[in-house]
Amino acid sequence: MLDELICNIQQHAQTDKGYAYLMYNKAARTIEIIIADFGITIYGSYVAAQKHLDKLGDSDADALNLAQNGYSVKNLPDTENRGYGISSNMKMVVDGLKGEFAVLSGNALLLLTANDRKILALPPEIDFKGTMIMVRIPAQMPDKFNLYDYMS
Amino acid sequence: MKQIINIQEQYGAELHTRQMMERLAASLVPTNEYLLDMAGVEQISRSAADELYNLTHSEIHVDLINLEPFVEKMLSAVTKGRFLPRQHTAGDMPIIHCATIGSVQRQLMAK
Numbered sequence: 001m002l003d004e005l006i007c008n009i010q011q012h013a014q015t016d017k018g019y020a021y022l023m024y025n026k027a028a029r030t031i032e033i034i035i036a037d038f039g040i041t042i043y044g045s046y047v048a049a050q051k052h053l054d055k056l057g058d059s060d061a062d063a064l065n066l067a068q069n070g071y072s073v074k075n076l077p078d079t080e081n082r083g084y085g086i087s088s089n090m091k092m093v094v095d096g097l098k099g100e101f102a103v104l105s106g107n108a109l110l111l112l113t114a115n116d117r118k119i120l121a122l123p124p125e126i127d128f129k130g131t132m133i134m135v136r137i138p139a140q141m142p143d144k145f146n147l148y149d150y151m152s
Numbered sequence: 153m154k155q156i157i158n159i160q161e162q163y164g165a166e167l168h169t170r171q172m173m174e175r176l177a178a179s180l181v182p183t184n185e186y187l188l189d190m191a192g193v194e195q196i197s198r199s200a201a202d203e204l205y206n207l208t209h210s211e212i213h214v215d216l217i218n219l220e221p222f223v224e225k226m227l228s229a230v231t232k233g234r235f236l237p238r239q240h241t242a243g244d245m246p247i248i249h250c251a252t253i254g255s256v257q258r259q260l261m262a263k
Binding site for chain 2 (some may be wrong): 110
């Protein structure tokens with residue numbers, strides 16, 4: 001998961017720097033991960049790749065909605081399933097690992113937990129110039145978790 | 153004659169990045185044939201496996217031998233995924249327009 005999220009920065013964010021933060025929260029028995037960049041945002045990645053512009057809309061919230069629904073910015077028509085990215089990671093974290101997933105990109109924040117799924121279009125004073133992915137997973141992996149269920 | 157490359161010796165027992173596999177691909181000569189000996193490679197990330205799939209299906213003639221069980225399973229999962237159409241099953245998420253910081257806070261506190 002970390003590899004894929006970090007690769008996304010390299011492949012799509014158009015920046016040469018990324019940031020990773022990992023913490024074990026002993027009290028909550030959770031692992032907290034943040035992967036961030038100051039790149040072109042997810043909206044900017046769709047525009048730069050000229051992908052799904054017909055569905056993109058005009059806001060960072062719309063771009064997050066596309067990303068969580070599996071619309072890839074990769075341009076590999078013969079291997080359309082390639083873009084593993086955010087949507088698959090979200091599924092693995094929330095459905096498989098019973099964790100929480102959030103994405104801040106530009107002017108929008110996506111929140112996904114077992115009980116809640118929504119995208120907040122943020123007020124203009126909150127505008128993150130890049131993308132930050134925040135993940136919280138229990139330190140103890142659920143018994144029934146099978147990595148391969150989330151690999152395709 | 154196929155040239156054998158010991159991947160574990162050159163890249164270690166854990167293959168974790170696309171870049172690592174891209175470096176491997178860049179080091180190969182398209183006119184040659186290669187056997188990538190995967191013995192001792194115990195771990196591979198999905199993205200590294202994905203790039204390895206790309207390599208084995210590129211114009212360079214590459215075969216893999218001595219796959220460890222985990223690596224074999226990961227490559228199998230990646231290969232299977234290649235033949236599935238992209239699914240957009242998550243559906244749209246509700247977009248909530250927050251005009252103020254206070255409304256963002258309320259949304260963050262809501263369960």
